[in-house]
Amino acid sequence: MEYDLIIWMHNKEKENLSVVLTSGGLDSALTATIAKQEGDLALLHANYGQRTEARELKSFHDLADHLGAKERLVIDLSFLKVIGGSALTDDEIEVPLGDIKSKEIPITYVPFRNAHFLSAGISWAEVLGASSVFIGAVEEDGSGYPDCRDAFFDSFEESASLGTRPETKILIKRPLIKMRKKDIVELGLRINAPFHLTWSCYKDSLLACGECDSCLLRLRGFEEAGVGDKIKYKKTIRG
Amino acid sequence: MEYDLIIWMHNKEKENLSVVLTSGGLDSALTATIAKQEGDLALLHANYGQRTEARELKSFHDLADHLGAKERLVIDLSFLKVIGGSALTDDEIEVPLGDIKSKEIPITYVPFRNAHFLSAGISWAEVLGASSVFIGAVEEDGSGYPDCRDAFFDSFEESASLGTRPETKILIKRPLIKMRKKDIVELGLRINAPFHLTWSCYKDSLLACGECDSCLLRLRGFEEAGVGDKIKYKKTIRG
Numbered sequence: 001m002e003y004d005l006i007i008w009m010h011n012k013e014k015e016n017l018s019v020v021l022t023s024g025g026l027d028s029a030l031t032a033t034i035a036k037q038e039g040d041l042a043l044l045h046a047n048y049g050q051r052t053e054a055r056e057l058k059s060f061h062d063l064a065d066h067l068g069a070k071e072r073l074v075i076d077l078s079f080l081k082v083i084g085g086s087a088l089t090d091d092e093i094e095v096p097l098g099d100i101k102s103k104e105i106p107i108t109y110v111p112f113r114n115a116h117f118l119s120a121g122i123s124w125a126e127v128l129g130a131s132s133v134f135i136g137a138v139e140e141d142g143s144g145y146p147d148c149r150d151a152f153f154d155s156f157e158e159s160a161s162l163g164t165r166p167e168t169k170i171l172i173k174r175p176l177i178k179m180r181k182k183d184i185v186e187l188g189l190r191i192n193a194p195f196h197l198t199w200s201c202y203k204d205s206l207l208a209c210g211e212c213d214s215c216l217l218r219l220r221g222f223e224e225a226g227v228g229d230k231i232k233y234k235k236t237i238r239g
Numbered sequence: 240m241e242y243d244l245i246i247w248m249h250n251k252e253k254e255n256l257s258v259v260l261t262s263g264g265l266d267s268a269l270t271a272t273i274a275k276q277e278g279d280l281a282l283l284h285a286n287y288g289q290r291t292e293a294r295e296l297k298s299f300h301d302l303a304d305h306l307g308a309k310e311r312l313v314i315d316l317s318f319l320k321v322i323g324g325s326a327l328t329d330d331e332i333e334v335p336l337g338d339i340k341s342k343e344i345p346i347t348y349v350p351f352r353n354a355h356f357l358s359a360g361i362s363w364a365e366v367l368g369a370s371s372v373f374i375g376a377v378e379e380d381g382s383g384y385p386d387c388r389d390a391f392f393d394s395f396e397e398s399a400s401l402g403t404r405p406e407t408k409i410l411i412k413r414p415l416i417k418m419r420k421k422d423i424v425e426l427g428l429r430i431n432a433p434f435h436l437t438w439s440c441y442k443d444s445l446l447a448c449g450e451c452d453s454c455l456l457r458l459r460g461f462e463e464a465g466v467g468d469k470i471k472y473k474k475t476i477r478g
Contacts, residue, residue: 073321079314079359085366105404111365112358112402119354120318126350127324147402155398162394163351163386165344 017070018173019044019125020134021117024059025200026193026218027136027176030184032067033193034175035134042071042128044121048110049081049089055205062197071128075120086110088202095203095212105144106213108202114147115156118172122160125170132171138184139177150177181221189227196230207234256309257412258283258364259373260356263298264439265432265457266375266415269423271306272432273414274373281310281367283360287349288320288328294444301436310367314359325349327441334442334451344383345452347441353386354395357411361399364409371410377423378416389416420460428466435469446473 016039022028024045035041045060047053057074064072080089087093087107095108114137121133137148146152157172164170176184188195200218201208208215210233222229255278261267263284274280284299286292296313303311319328326332326346334347353376360372376387385391396411403409415423427434439457440447447454449472461468 073318075318075321076315079312080362082312082314083359083363083366085362109404111362112399113362115358115361115398115402116355119351119358120322122354123319123324123350123352124322127322146404149401152398152401155394155401159354159391159394159398160351162388162391163354165348165385 015039017042017128017130018132018134019121019128019130021046021121021136022060022063023136024056024063024198025136025214026181026184026188026195026198026221027138029063029136029195029198030188030191030193031134031136031175032063032069033188033191035132035173036067038132040070041067042073042124042130043067043069044117044124045072045074046077046117046120047074048077048113048116050110051088051095051203052199052201052205055199055201059197059199063194066194066197073124077116077120080110080113080116083111105146108213109145112147114145114152118153118156118160122164122170126164126168130170132173134173134175136176137174138179138181140180150174153177180224181217182224185221185225185227189225198231204234207232209233210235254278256281256367256369257371257373258360258367258369260285260360260375261299261302262375263295263302263437264375264453265420265423265427265434265437265460266377268302268375268434268437269427269430269432270373270375270414271302271308272427272430274371274412275306277371279309280306281312281363281369282306282308283356283363284311284313285316285356285359286313287316287352287355289349290327290334290442291438291440291444294438294440298436298438302433305433305436312363316355316359319349319352319355322350344385347452348384351386353384353391357392357395357399361403361409365403365407369409371412373412373414375415376413377418377420379419389413392416419463420456421463424460424464424466428464437470443473446471448472449474 018035019042020032020035022043022045043064084090087095125133153172200214202212202214203209257274258281259271259274261282282303323329326334364372392411439453441451441453442448
């Protein structure tokens with residue numbers, strides 16, 4: 001009887017499906033690896049006219065293959081490029097060299113971007129019957145994006161509860177929200193997150209530039225964790 | 240001095256810009272007409288693979304021309320059709336003949352659709368410096384969509400405040416939220432909303448079917464207001 005219970009619990013756990021917003025960077029690779037411990041994966045990626053769109057998409061598919069995702073969906077949000085207002089999507093605004101100590105909201109902020117990703121995640125989760133939408137957002141560590149704050153996700157979870165069917169209950173899970181890049185690198189190595197398949201650079205698609213905000217944060221994370229990064233860089237602080 | 244103040248107030252008022260989510264139906268036509276009283280218009284329309292997409296888009300441009308919109312933006316959310324789960328976007332689910340008295344959530348509900356429209360509205364409003372996003376949602380009158388409830392919009396307004404720059408303040412205005420279709424028709428006629436340019440039918444694009452939920456609500460509104468609808472129908476309840 002106890003054995004049956006274990007089998008039942010095992011099957012029940014495996015029936016659980018999580019949508020994971022997966023950009024293809026370190027944070028989403030770790031988040032998907034964490035989500036996989038809870039059940040099956042439905043990985044969602046968005047193209048939105050960002051500079052390294054094609055390279056990120058390759059990382060997304062590599063991660064989905066590696067993690068054995070049950071479902072995958074790529075959506076097009078290229079109107080975010082038309083709306084503009086960010087160095088990530090507007091060719092006329094230069095991607096700045098890193099300044100990850102600044103308290104200002106960086107010019108790479110894409111207005112209200114995470115709301116679009118979450119809305120797609122919630123719509124898809126409601127149709128699939130998934131119980132969670134995972135996002136690899138990190139509140140601190142210098143990113144400074146307002147739509148990466150924990151309070152924003154709490155509020156959006158409430159909006160999702162009010163704006164979907166009464167029987168739909170979807171949690172927005174953000175397991176990395178309080179971590180620093182060092183913690184992310186360390187946890188990822190411990191649970192075998194496939195970091196070698198990821199892409200973080202905001203600027204280039206062949207070799208990571210090693211100079212933009214995103215490269216600097218990533219490199220600092222590996223350095224502080226005392227391990228090497230397996231992807232290649234054009235240039236790093238140490239030359 | 241008083242005259243200068245009036246001029247200044249007039250100019251200040253005219254500097255105000257509102258984003259209006261404009262499907263091309265009665266409700267959004269009235270909403271845009273109301274928003275125009277507060278200043279300039281930036282009209283936003285979404286294609287999302289709905290059956291009458293091209294016809295709705297024509298109404299959108301006709302309304303934008305008629306109201307002298309300062310800005311207009313058409314976005315593509317066709318991934319909502321891929322996600323599916325609604326008779327509006329899934330060719331395998333039949334659009335039902337109207338049953339506008341039912342308490343169930345109708346099969347034309349597109350999962351969390353208004354969150355996508357609002358997210359686009361907020362992103363665009365933040366870049367344009369607009370102070371409001373108007374939506375022509377109606378809570379009652381039988382539509383039954385969870386993402387049309389006033390409480391959902393309150394919550395989303397809070398999410399938008401938390402997820403955008405600290406200096407960004409955008410209200411989500413929903414002037415029709417408590418109205419019935421009869422009130423909408425009456426107010427529209429009083430303030431010259433261009434109802435003759437609108438499209439409501441969920442099913443057909445040449446002549447409105449006169450039988451789907453949306454046609455029935457519209458027809459009932461005109462009937463209760465005691466005036467005729469200027470668009471043509473294939474079939475109406477009265478034959």
